[in-house]
Amino acid sequence: MNRTHLSDDRLIELSLDGSDGTSDAHLAECVTCESRRAALASLLDASALTLNAEADAAFPPERLARQHARIMLRIDQEGRPARVIAFPTAHASTVRVYRRPTRRWAAAGAVAAAFVVGILAGHLTQNPTTDAPATHLTIRATDTRAPIHVAASLSDDELLGQIEAAVGSTGPASLRALDAVTPRAWDVR
Amino acid sequence: MIAAPVAKAPSKPHSALSRDSELAASVKHLVLSDQRDAARERFAELVGRQQRRAVRIAFNYLRDAHDADEAVQDAFLKVFTHITSYREEFPFEVWFTRILVNGCLDLRKARARRLRWALPMPSSPDMIAQVEPVANQPSPEERLMSSERAKQIAGAVERLPDRQRLVFTLCHVSEHSTSEVSRALGLSEATVRVHLFRAVRKLRKLLTGESPSVAVAPRSLLDRERSVV
Numbered sequence: 001m002n003r004t005h006l007s008d009d010r011l012i013e014l015s016l017d018g019s020d021g022t023s024d025a026h027l028a029e030c031v032t033c034e035s036r037r038a039a040l041a042s043l044l045d046a047s048a049l050t051l052n053a054e055a056d057a058a059f060p061p062e063r064l065a066r067q068h069a070r071i072m073l074r075i076d077q078e079g080r081p082a083r084v085i086a087f088p089t090a091h092a093s094t095v096r097v098y099r100r101p102t103r104r105w106a107a108a109g110a111v112a113a114a115f116v117v118g119i120l121a122g123h124l125t126q127n128p129t130t131d132a133p134a135t136h137l138t139i140r141a142t143d144t145r146a147p148i149h150v151a152a153s154l155s156d157d158e159l160l161g162q163i164e165a166a167v168g169s170t171g172p173a174s175l176r177a178l179d180a181v182t183p184r185a186w187d188v189r
Numbered sequence: 190m191i192a193a194p195v196a197k198a199p200s201k202p203h204s205a206l207s208r209d210s211e212l213a214a215s216v217k218h219l220v221l222s223d224q225r226d227a228a229r230e231r232f233a234e235l236v237g238r239q240q241r242r243a244v245r246i247a248f249n250y251l252r253d254a255h256d257a258d259e260a261v262q263d264a265f266l267k268v269f270t271h272i273t274s275y276r277e278e279f280p281f282e283v284w285f286t287r288i289l290v291n292g293c294l295d296l297r298k299a300r301a302r303r304l305r306w307a308l309p310m311p312s313s314p315d316m317i318a319q320v321e322p323v324a325n326q327p328s329p330e331e332r333l334m335s336s337e338r339a340k341q342i343a344g345a346v347e348r349l350p351d352r353q354r355l356v357f358t359l360c361h362v363s364e365h366s367t368s369e370v371s372r373a374l375g376l377s378e379a380t381v382r383v384h385l386f387r388a389v390r391k392l393r394k395l396l397t398g399e400s401p402s403v404a405v406a407p408r409s410l411l412d413r414e415r416s417v418v
Contacts, residue, residue, distance in 0.1 A: 012389050016367075016382065043396060044389065048361040050342040055248040056241075058257070064240055067258060071236055071265045075229060078270060 006033045015040050209238055213281040217272045232272075236265050239282070242363055243289055249358040250293045252347060253300075260296050264289040286365070286373040290355065297351075345395035353388035360385055 219228035247257035371378040
């Protein structure tokens with residue numbers, strides 16, 4: 001009888017590979033080694049059983065059924081685009097897939113142009129002293145009159161009054177006294 | 190990751206193929222022949238057959254029910270959208286497991302990124318069982334998980350390094366062979382065996398309190414190992 005017991009590693013090898021002739025003979029004779037082998041086999045069986053039970057507890061049949069349904073749903077959704085692509089060529093021409101970018105560019109161009117125009121307009125109106133001087137209204141009542149400078153901020157009534165005054169100064173001298181006592185339109189506002 | 194599209198004409202499924210592989214092959218042929226509704230119906234059956242195994246793998250790797258749910262959904266969706274890439278000579282379970290595990294890895298990375306910006310929360314093994322209570326009466330699985338021994342085992346498995354836990358889960362929980370796991374993970378079979386050996390040894394140590402007599406993997410395993418990723 002061989003009294004040298006099998007090592008732990010040899011027992012593990014036997015559990016993975018199955019037994020061979022020499023080891024079988026020893027295990028048949030040695031109760032100690034046989035019980036160690038049986039204990040290891042039992043441990044491995046218990047491990048497999050436990051791991052399966054753990055997974056099965058986390059995934060009971062109801063959850064598996066839901067998962068199955070979800071898988072099939074995702075497969076159905078996955079298949080839809082292929083059907084759209086498979087449309088006949090004649091109908092495909094009516095699908096305006098690539099027009100949208102062109103329209104988008106046109107809209108972007110229009111917005112950019114409006115922006116530039118707005119900036120230019122703003123620039124012109126913000127500097128009246130340099131680019132937009134006061135309106136020079138030249139009234140030539142007679143050839144000898146110097147031009148009358150009228151501020152651009154005058155109202156219509158004031159402008160007309162000044163014109164009237166300029167013209168009236170050349171009127172008949174008999175009417176000047178009456179003119180002097182007559183109120184101007186812009187004075188009575 | 191996902192095999193290149195195969196242009197060859199549909200061939201008759203090999204008799205040695207599993208039922209799931211046959212289903213996957215028929216879904217592929219239906220999609221190629223533009224019979225989408227029929228393909229969808231057949232795929233629904235395939236999902237039903239693989240779903241339980243998929244959530245077990247994803248849950249044991251991610252340790253979060255919501256993430257596992259998302260990973261499984263994404264994996265099935267990816268399988269359907271790439272079904273024309275499926276090669277019939279390759280077992281569907283292996284191909285699917287590879288897609289699923291890659292998805293789990295991506296989710297895990299995303300979760301790590303999220304956690305960098307989130308407040309830390311206290312974690313305990315009890316939280317896992319409380320993820321989604323759906324029934325008043327505890328299920329047999331819940332009763333089992335409430336036992337002290339089950340908690341110890343779950344805690345010990347959780348303490349395994351990621352790769353060891355994944356290999357252990359695939360081999361012992363999903364009952365894949367080391368050859369299938371090596372193909373699913375893109376590792377050599379020797380590497381898978383070393384990860385598996387170390388996982389079992391560590392579990393044994395954690396659960397029995399025994400220290401292993403040898404500190405490294407046996408020579409027979411190490412000789413076959415080319416690279417451990």
